Amino acid sequence: MRVNNLNSAHARCMGRGSRSLWLGLAIIMIVLAPAARAELGGNVSSIQADQERMKGTVRVTSTMQFTVHEIQTPNGTVVREFVSPAGMVFGVAWQGPWMPDLRQLLGTYFEQFVKAAQQSKGRGRGPLSIQENGLVVETGGHARSFFGRAYLVPMMPPSVRAEAIQ
Numbered sequence: 001m002r003v004n005n006l007n008s009a010h011a012r013c014m015g016r017g018s019r020s021l022w023l024g025l026a027i028i029m030i031v032l033a034p035a036a037r038a039e040l041g042g043n044v045s046s047i048q049a050d051q052e053r054m055k056g057t058v059r060v061t062s063t064m065q066f067t068v069h070e071i072q073t074p075n076g077t078v079v080r081e082f083v084s085p086a087g088m089v090f091g092v093a094w095q096g097p098w099m100p101d102l103r104q105l106l107g108t109y110f111e112q113f114v115k116a117a118q119q120s121k122g123r124g125r126g127p128l129s130i131q132e133n134g135l136v137v138e139t140g141g142h143a144r145s146f147f148g149r150a151y152l153v154p155m156m157p158p159s160v161r162a163e164a165i166q
Contacts, residue, residue, distance in 0.1 A: 039107015040150055044087045047071075053104060054079065065160050066090075073098075077146075079105065082165055084157050091151035091165040097144040106137070106150055113137050113150075136162065 039046060047069045051058050056071040056079070067083045077096030084090050092105045103110045116130040116137075127140025139148030151165050 040089055040092055040105060040109050041152055041155060042089050042107060044069075044083050044089070046089060047081050047083070050079070050081065050104065054100070065157050066164075073100075080166075082151070082160075084155065088155055090155035090157070090160075091149065093149035093166050095147040097146070099146045102139075109135050109150070109152075 044067075047058070051071050054071055054073045054077075056073040059070045059072070061068050061070070066085070069081045069083065071079045071081070073079070073096070075096070075098050077094060077098045077100055079100050080093045081089050082091035082093075094100045094105070102113070106113055112132060112135055113130060116132050117128060120128065120130065127138060129138045130136070134153045135150070136153060137148070137150040139146075139150075141147050149165050151162060153162075156162075
């Protein structure tokens with residue numbers, strides 16, 4: 001497992017106790033969030049469930065390598081789901097004033113994320129970056145300005161680089 005801090009302008013936005021904030025948010029989502037209807041690693045049909053649950057509008061753009069389903073929520077948060085030519089969601093990214101339901105977006109990978117985040121507690125300040133068993137989750141921000149992305153390295157189309165997921 002590799003855990004490190006992101007070095008970016010976003011890192012300067014994070015204040016003391018940011019790890020505790022993220023850990024607290026993750027625990028609250030575990031306790032309060034209903035079961036996920038769609039997830040990272042799911043098929044393209046799961047995106048409609050996300051759209052309905054988020055009460056958002058969807059815009060779809062396609063490239064030769066993948067398709068992006070962008071969900072704009074009423075509260076201003078944007079979630080992008082990256083779908084391979086095989087119809088599988090290999091990545092998700094988000095930004096906006098509110099955190100999306102990570103249990104919903106990460107699905108079966110949510111527990112792995114929570115365990116890794118708990119293990120990284122106290123390893124510095126700033127955005128959280130977890131790389132474990134092919135799962136990469138990077139998240140950070142502050143109140144009214146959250147961002148993040150998650151992707152499955154083994155499911156990424158061969159010609160797609162991680163930088164494309166944003």
